[in-house]
Amino acid sequence: MDIDPQDKALITAIEDGLPLVSNPYEAVGAMIGLSENDVIQRLETLIEEGVIRRFGIVVNHRKIGYRANAMVVWDVPDEFVSKAGRALAKLPYVSLSYQRPRHLPDWPYNLFCMIHGREKKAVEALVEEAALSANLQDIPRAVLFSGRQFKQRGAKYSQAPAKVGAHA
Amino acid sequence: MDGEFRNQSGLTEFQANLLNDFQRDFPLCPQPYKVLAEQLGVEEKIVLDHLQKLEEQKFISRIGAVVTPHKAGWSTLAAMSVPEEDLEEIAETVSACPGVNHNYERSHDINLWFVVTGPDRFAVETILDEIEATTGIDVLNLPLVEAYQLDLGFPIQWN
DSSP: OOOHHHHHHHHHHTTTOOOSSSSSHHHHHHHTOOHHHHOOOOHHHHHTTEEEEEEEEEEEETTTOOEEEEEEEEEEGGGGGHHHHHHHSSSSTEEEEEEEEBBBTTOOOOOEEEEEESSSHHHHHHHHHHHHHHTTSSOOOOEEEEEEEEEEOOOOSSSSOHHHHOOO | OOOOOTTTTSSSSSHHHHHHHHHSSOOOOSOOOHHHHHHHHHHHHHHHHHHHHHHHHTEEEEEEEEEEETTSSSEEEEEEOOGGGGGHHHHHHHHHHHTTEEEEESSSSSOEEEEEESSHHHHHHOOOOHHHHHHHHOEEOOOOHHHHHOOOOOOOOOO
């Protein structure tokens, strides 16, 4: 789906976060030639249309002690994947639930969800609970805990692809 | 130290509330920080000072928009199986690509996981091709097929 170039410019202008000044939308507007009112109205529209799914403080969960971050992946028969994905999504401790393609033979899993917690053991218990709740207890799964964090920051949609070699 | 109680992350109750309460529905009005200040019962300047500090200390990644996948561009989840002894170096090469974010080690044979974003699908796939060419390692490309649950933030449990 393509969005309006001006909306794209607005999303780009706030990629690094709203400025910490009294009138942040005015400051953002000044960067891209929109009035404060235009910025507010366009953001409202983007939220209503679902282009922006969340607008607010993005917390660094690792920094506040959520160090056990599990990506739980399941190999669900295709005809059940939507139902299973929706069942996982209803659980309060599941923060993302997505269907993604398999890559056989290396990667048989087609349903992904994220569960965050402070302790690995507690997260493992939640994974068991999730499997029971979503009726996935007999479905093959893998739990991938995050280890070293090499990079984390908000998505940048604006850049042209860069040459990998130039940075290596 | 000012003697005020701090939780296990070294945050005051005020800072904890500031982090927790505004993860979504951030006010869309000319002076949003003033709205936060009113809700928390303090002056706007206090809110701005604390947000500044929390950003500097990396408790806050940013204040802004989380964009729905594939609505304002293209993104994919990508993964590679990297020999342990090469992981740091390969991860650094991958992180250096401007379209790459959320680059993590994970506990699996396929051990390096990252998100690539770009203006469109072609741009993202070009980055993946370049990573493959530079590292000599196959890249799994796992773009979203369907989302059942979006990231809406979640209540922080401090204990």
